[in-house]
Amino acid sequence: MPYEFGEIxxxxxxxxxxxxxxxxxTMGISLRDCHDRNIEVTKQKIYDKILRYGKQHVKLAKEVExxxxxxxxxxxxxxxxxxxxFDACNAEEFxxxxxxxxxxxxxxxxxxIAGYSAxxxxxxxxxxxxxxxSIPFALSQTKRVCSSVNIGSTKAGINMDAVNMMGEVIxxxxxxxxxxxSIGCAKLVVFANAVEDNPFVAGAxxxxxxxxxxxxxxxxxxxxxxxxxxxxxxxxxxQLSEVIKKTIFKITRAGELIGRKVAEKNGIPFGIVDISLxxxxxxxxxxxxxxxxxxxxxxxxxxTTAALAMLxxxxxxAGLMASSxxxxxxxxxIPVSEDMGMIRAVQAGxxxxxxxxxxxxxxxxxxxxxxxxxxxxVTTIAGIIADEAAIGIINDKTTAVRIIPAYGKKIGDFxxxxxxxxxxxxxxxxxxxxxxxxxxxxxxxAPMRSLTN
Amino acid sequence: MKLSEEEIRKITFEAISExxxxxxxxxxxxxxxxxxxxxxxxxxxxxxxxxxxxVILTSFGLNHPGIVAGVTKAxxxxxxxxxxxxxxxxxxxxxxxxxxxxxxxxxDLKEIQEEMNKIAELLKIKIYLQHEDVFRxxxxx
Numbered sequence: 080m081p082y083e084f085g086e087i088x089x090x091x092x093x094x095x096x097x098x099x100x101x102x103x104x105t106m107g108i109s110l111r112d113c114h115d116r117n118i119e120v121t122k123q124k125i126y127d128k129i130l131r132y133g134k135q136h137v138k139l140a141k142e143v144e145x146x147x148x149x150x151x152x153x154x155x156x157x158x159x160x161x162x163x164x165f166d167a168c169n170a171e172e173f174x175x176x177x178x179x180x181x182x183x184x185x186x187x188x189x190x191x192i193a194g195y196s197a198x199x200x201x202x203x204x205x206x207x208x209x210x211x212x213s214i215p216f217a218l219s220q221t222k223r224v225c226s227s228v229n230i231g232s233t234k235a236g237i238n239m240d241a242v243n244m245m246g247e248v249i250x251x252x253x254x255x256x257x258x259x260x261s262i263g264c265a266k267l268v269v270f271a272n273a274v275e276d277n278p279f280v281a282g283a284x285x286x287x288x289x290x291x292x293x294x295x296x297x298x299x300x301x302x303x304x305x306x307x308x309x310x311x312x313x314x315x316x317x318q319l320s321e322v323i324k325k326t327i328f329k330i331t332r333a334g335e336l337i338g339r340k341v342a343e344k345n346g347i348p349f350g351i352v353d354i355s356l357x358x359x360x361x362x363x364x365x366x367x368x369x370x371x372x373x374x375x376x377x378x379x380x381x382x383t384t385a386a387l388a389m390l391x392x393x394x395x396x397a398g399l400m401a402s403s404x405x406x407x408x409x410x411x412x413i414p415v416s417e418d419m420g421m422i423r424a425v426q427a428g429x430x431x432x433x434x435x436x437x438x439x440x441x442x443x444x445x446x447x448x449x450x451x452x453x454x455x456x457v458t459t460i461a462g463i464i465a466d467e468a469a470i471g472i473i474n475d476k477t478t479a480v481r482i483i484p485a486y487g488k489k490i491g492d493f494x495x496x497x498x499x500x501x502x503x504x505x506x507x508x509x510x511x512x513x514x515x516x517x518x519x520x521x522x523x524x525a526p527m528r529s530l531t532n
Numbered sequence: 533m534k535l536s537e538e539e540i541r542k543i544t545f546e547a548i549s550e551x552x553x554x555x556x557x558x559x560x561x562x563x564x565x566x567x568x569x570x571x572x573x574x575x576x577x578x579x580x581x582x583x584x585x586x587v588i589l590t591s592f593g594l595n596h597p598g599i600v601a602g603v604t605k606a607x608x609x610x611x612x613x614x615x616x617x618x619x620x621x622x623x624x625x626x627x628x629x630x631x632x633x634x635x636x637x638x639x640d641l642k643e644i645q646e647e648m649n650k651i652a653e654l655l656k657i658k659i660y661l662q663h664e665d666v667f668r669x670x671x672x673x
Contacts (some may be wrong), residue, residue, distance in 0.1 A: 080616045080631065081664075082588070086671040087629050091590050091660055146641055148662035332669040 093303045093330070094149050098364045101334055102299035102357045103153040104140050104341045105278035107285035107350065108132050108292055110159040110194075118172050121165065122179040129156065129183040129192075132292050132347070137188045139344040143337055151337065152299065152359075152499070156184065157283035158194035166206030170213040177217035177224045184223040191266075193225035193283040198273070201235040201522070211241070214248050218263035219255035225281035231271035231468035233475045237523040239465065245269045246461035246517075250484055253453065257486035260494035264483040265416075265448065269464050271471035271478045276351045277407045282444075282479055293350035296338030297407065299357045300330045302364045304390075308372040319373065320393045327354065327397035335402045353407025354398030355443055356390075358418040360501035366390075366411055367420020378421060379430035387411060388441035408477060410443020416496070416503030417448055425504050432463075432506050440470045445478035450494045450503040453486045460484060462513030465523075473526050535568070543567045585635030586615070586664040589648070593657025595626035602655050603628070606647055611637045626657070631664070 093099040113124040133156050140154045161176055168176065177195055184192035195217055197207040214226050228245055231237035249264055256263035268282040275286020278295035285293070307326040311319060335352045342349035358365050366387075367378045373386045391410040398405045413435065415421045424430035432449065439445040445467050451460075464480045471478030485494045488505050495502035535543075547555070547563050591603060600619070607614060607630075616631040634644060645661045652659040 080618050080629070082667050082671060084618060084620065084627075084629060087588060087590055087667060088627070090662075090667055090670055095660070142642075145645060146663050147666045148660055149666065329670040333666055336665055336669040 089329075090333075093300070097300070097306050098302035098359070098361055099149070099300045099330055099333075101149060101151040101296060101337050102355075103155055103278050103280065103297040104136075104151055104338060105155045105157050105280070105283055105295050105297065106133055106136050106292070106345070106347070107157045107276070107283075107289055107295060108159075109285055109289065110161070111164045111287075114164045114167070118168070118175060122175060125176065126179050126183050129158070129180070130186060132345075133183070133187040133189070135345065140341050143340045143344065147333075147337060147340070149333060149337055151341075153190065153280070155189050155278075155280050155283070156187070156192045157278070157280070157285045158192065159287065160194055160196035160198055160284050162197040162204070162207045162210040163287060166204055168206060168209065170209045170216070173210050173213040174217050174220060177213070177221050181221035181223050189223070191223050191225050191280040193227070193280045194285055195224050195226040196228060196284045198229045199241045200229050200232040200238055200271070202238065203241065211244055211248060214267065215251040215255045215263065218252050218266055225266040225268075225283070227268040227270055227273065227282045227284060229270040229273040230464065231472050231523075233272060233472045234525055234529045235522075236525040236529075237271065237465060237468045237472060239517060239522060240520050242269075242464050242468065243457075243461050243517055243520060245464060246457040249460055249482065250457050253484045253486045260488075260496060261453070261483050261485045262496055262500075265481065265496060265500050267481065269468075269480045271468035272476060273479075274407055274477055276353075278351075278353050279355065279357065279408065279412075281481065289350070290348060292347045294338060294342035294345060294347055295350040295353065295407065296334055296341070297353040297355060297357065298330055298334035299355075299359070299364075301356045301358050301366050301369055302361075303330060304356060305363060305365070305369050305372055308369060316389065320389060323390060323393040324397035324400075327394050328401045331398045331401035331405075335404065349404065351404045351406030352398075352402050354394055354402075354405060354409045355407065356394060356411045358412065358414065358421075359499055360417055360419055362419060365418045365420035366413055367418050367424055371420065377427060377429040378424040379434050383434065384437050384441055387413070387438050391442055408443040412444055412447060413438055413442045414447035414481075414501075415449050415506070416494070416501040417499060418501070422502065422504060425506055432508060436466060436470070439467060439478055440474060443477070445471070446480045446482060448481055448483070448500070448503060450483045450485050450488070450505045451508045452489050452505055453484050454489075455484045455508050456512070456514070458512065458514035458517050459508060459510075461517040463508075465513075465517060469523070473528065475528055539571070584664055586631055586633050587641060587644075587661050588664055588667055589628075589630040589632050589659065589661050591626075591628045591652070591657050591659040593626055593655065594624055595621055596655075599626060599655055599657060600628065602651050603630075603648070603659070606651050607632060607644075610634075610639045610644055610647065612644065
């Protein structure tokens with residue numbers, strides 16, 4: 080037998096019992112050639128192009144699923160940041176573009192399309208300003224469109240004017256989608272150091288240096304790592320790191336295989352595999368449970384940040400060894416609403432916003448899917464974004480804020496979206512004011528780290 | 533045989549000018565086959581993109597007579613070649629793993645999977661069929 084009995088059973092156990100799946104195969108489509116003076120022609124070009132490349136995406140991904148016995152949870156599409164090719168548009172026209180993206184996504188049978196985005200870390204063009212203004216309307220009038228705005232980078236610093244604008248945009252988005260627990264905010268990410276090849280929606284976009292078309296894959300598999308750690312029992316942390324690496328190595332290899340096969344079937348180039356551990360609300364598919372299995376009583380206990388740092392680093396090391404095409408975020412995600420263990424820690428009062436912020440300094444992204452009271456001040460939200468961006472630019476890593484000031488809700492309430500977005504308890508936010516600082520505006524200069532030349 | 537880009541372009545233009553509006557997938561396939569053969573090449577259309585044509589079949593369940601017979605008969609009927617077989621019984625529990633070459637089969641992987649699902653239901657066991665590559669990628673460097 081070319082494979083050991085145990086090896087085969089291990090793979091079966093991962094896919095059938097421990098929720099190992101490919102979280103997403105995301106087709107990145109460039110829309111840079113779709114601009115036209117006439118907005119109707121622009122819309123038609125966008126629609127045609129997405130359909131031309133994406134029509135078979137879901138079907139072909141499903142074929143690969145059954146061929147390899149590994150399920151692919153999501154099939155998605157990312158596009159060029161909309162503000163770039165369509166810079167001449169005004170807010171109304173951008174909303175029209177959002178609607179056509181929504182329609183195209185529905186037509187090809189995907190749940191989300193991402194890239195309603197702007198990159199304004201250093202400054203804003205008129206088109207970018209219009210796009211940002213249009214976000215609350217675009218997100219409330221569409222179902223499948225996801226938006227992101229990059230407001231800071233290690234090379235440029237933090238654009239505080241954009242941060243302030245995003246505070247307003249988030250609040251207005253929450254209000255515009257109040258009938259659905261402010262779901263618009265779950266589709267809106269504010270980034271620092273955004274990556275161009277991230278396959279994970281809502282923050283995905285098809286970066287300007289990307290090719291015409293590409294297929295990126297995001298793996299998942301917290302359940303597999305959790306089981307491996309539990310099985311390892313009482314070993315020291317060096318040995319535990321080995322256990323995590325061995326597991327991640329295997330799932331990265333499988334992830335790359337699946338990505339390459341889907342790309343091959345579509346006849347398009349394969350881009351990257353993002354080796355992020357992305358939790359889901361399913362029981363056992365949780366980063367919080369991994370941290371607890373590593374030894375902290377609950378997420379939020381002293382030691383949590385160190386445990387997360389080690390987990391994140393082990394994931395990266397194993398992924399790099401397993402594939403030469405590692406990209407995207409690649410680490411551990413710590414969303415609250417999408418992780419049952421995180422939700423429980425918040426409810427038990429063990430996990431605060433401040434501790435989460437500390438954890439984002441060592442995880443792969445940032446404050447993710449966190450619900451806060453609806454009456455939180457715009458300047459406070461801007462302050463949260465600025466803090467998170469500062470962690471990102473100083474440490475030369477991606478950070479993000481996906482925060483939901485749930486309209487009309489207060490501490491003790493819940494927002495509940497069902498499905499992969501899950502449900503989140505409203506968390507406490509300090510009410511002492513950030514206004515004096517954030518409203519100074521301008522730009523926080525690029526840090527020392529930017530001067531590496 | 534490997535075609536150069538120039539040759540592929542030539543065949544494409546011929547197909548366009550000859551078939552025009554009447555092009556169907558079958559007609560194009562037929563025309564390409566004729567062209568490639570006339571160039572002295574061997575035309576083989578891949579039945580599917582399974583690289584080695586081998587799949588791993590894993591089955592589990594409570595042990596009872598007829599499991600191996602049921603599974604192997606269906607594979608035999610579908611013209612699948614069993615290249616390796618390993619079986620273990622732990623208590624009442626039965627596990628069997630096979631390496632099966634399906635490249636000569638008239639059915640593709642999906643059809644065989646559907647067939648196996650029916651048998652699994654009949655025998656009250658679980659059967660998984662996965663392409664060999666996934667094991668090669670995960671367990672071999």
